[in-house]
Each structure stands twice: as C-alpha cells, then as structure tokens.
Amino acid sequence: ELKVEQNPLFLSMQEGKNYTIYCNYSTTSDRLYWYRQDPGKSLESLFVLLSNGAVKQEGRLMASLDTKARLSTLHITAAVHDLSATYFCAVVENNTDKLIFGTGTRLQVFP
Amino acid sequence: GAGVSQSPSNKVTEKGKDVELRCDPISGHTALYWYRQSLGQGLEFLIYFQGNSAPDKSGLPSDRFSAERTGGSVSTLTIQRTQQEDSAVYLCASSLLSPYEQYFGPGTRLTVT
Numbered sequence: 001e002l003k004v005e006q007n008p009l010f011l012s013m014q015e016g017k018n019y020t021i022y023c024n025y026s027t028t029s030d031r032l033y034w035y036r037q038d039p040g041k042s043l044e045s046l047f048v049l050l051s052n053g054a055v056k057q058e059g060r061l062m063a064s065l066d067t068k069a070r071l072s073t074l075h076i077t078a079a080v081h082d083l084s085a086t087y088f089c090a091v092v093e094n095n096t097d098k099l100i101f102g103t104g105t106r107l108q109v110f111p
Numbered sequence: 112g113a114g115v116s117q118s119p120s121n122k123v124t125e126k127g128k129d130v131e132l133r134c135d136p137i138s139g140h141t142a143l144y145w146y147r148q149s150l151g152q153g154l155e156f157l158i159y160f161q162g163n164s165a166p167d168k169s170g171l172p173s174d175r176f177s178a179e180r181t182g183g184s185v186s187t188l189t190i191q192r193t194q195q196e197d198s199a200v201y202l203c204a205s206s207l208l209s210p211y212e213q214y215f216g217p218g219t220r221l222t223v224t
Contacts, residue, residue: 043215088154098167
C-alpha cells in the first residue's frame with residue numbers, strides 16, 4: 001500500500017528566508033504532484049513531476065523528483081507572505097490512477 | 112474556460128438522511144475523481160471514473176457510499192443513511208486523460224448533525 005509522508009507538518013518562517021518541504025513515498029511511482037490550498041478553498045495545481053530528476057520552477061517555488069530515493073522536495077526561496085498556505089504532495093499509485101496525498105504542510109510566512 | 116463545478120457548496124443534513132453531491136467536470140475531460148477531506152483523515156481518494164471503463168471504487172469507505180457518472184460527464188456521489196463521521200469536504204477533480212494533471216472543484220462541505 002502506497003503511503004506518502006510530508007514534513008514538516010507546520011512551518012513558520014520569516015519573509016526573505018529559504019526553506020524546503022520534503023515528500024517521501026513508500027512504493028514505486030513516477031508521477032508526483034504538488035498542490036496549494038488556501039483556507040476554505042480548493043486545491044490549486046502547482047507542479048506535475050513525471051520523471052526521475054524532473055525539476056520545475058515557478059516564481060519562488062521549485063520542485064524536484066528523485067524516483068530512486070522516492071523523494072520530492074518543494075523549495076521556497078526568499079519567502080513572501082503571499083506564499084502562506086497549505087502545500088500537499090500527491091503520488092499516483094502505480095497500476096491505478098489514484099492520487100495518494102501527503103498530510104500537508106501548513107506554511108505561515110511572517111514579516 | 113469553465114473549471115470543475117460542484118453543487119451544493121454547503122449541505123447540512125440530519126443523521127440518517129440520504130444526500131446527493133454533484134460534480135460537473137471540465138468539458139472534454141474523460142477522467143473524474145472524488146476525494147474527501149476531513150480533519151482527522153486528511154485527503155482520501157474515494158472513487159475514479161475513466162471513460163467507459165468500470166469505476167475504481169476501492170476508496171469508498173462503506174456500502175452507504177455510491178457514485179455514478181452519466182453520459183461520461185456529470186457525476187453524482189450519493190451517501191445513504193448519513194452518519195456524523197461523514198462530515199467532511201467532498202472534492203471532485205477531472206483530468207483530460209488519466210494520469211495527467213487533475214483539476215479540482217471548489218468542494219461541497221457536508222455537515223451531518
């Protein structure tokens with residue numbers, strides 16, 4: 001059974017700082033997604049990572065995938081308040097099309 | 112273009128009643144998914160439809176839950192004899208083709224009293 005773990009669960013960081021969120025999964029998969037969720041809102045797609053070594057960047061966020069280590073990272077550069085949200089990674093279970101979500105990382109950026 | 116829409120946005124029901132939640136996927140998307148988000152359980156997969164194939168129902172928590180997708184478009188998630196533990200936000204997503212990017216609707220917040 002595929003399990004997805006994220007850490008940290010909660011992250012409070014100062015504006016301008018850098019930090020990384022980690023997503024580990026337990027069984028083979030080559031498809032991983034990062035989503036953002038604002039309070040009371042639905043999920044917004046951030047990144048789709050489909051191959052080993054994939055790296056994608058959008059603004060202050062950069063995501064990478066290492067399928068051999070079963071690890072994805074979401075790196076935040078020079079955080080700003082607008083990045084405050086909950087971030088989820090989700091992994092597609094091989095031989096199915098189910099998305100298995102991590103626990104989420106609640107990010108709070110303060111001045 | 113129009114995204115995934117869900118109705119109602121909020122539903123309050125009494126324990127034991129049946130409820131129906133509706134999802135309109137993005138036009139042309141062949142894959143449709145239902146998920147549930149609750150405080151205790153996080154985001155859970157419920158059921159998945161792909162074209163005319165038999166749905167993957169492996170995430171449905173009990174036989175009180177069922178879903179159908181008519182004409183390959185609109186989907187309805189039905190919960191019979193609702194229980195308080197069914198209270199959650201029910202999210203629908205669609206994708207052009209499995210396994211590509213899933214686009215999520217705004218969700219239906221279900222409260223069972």
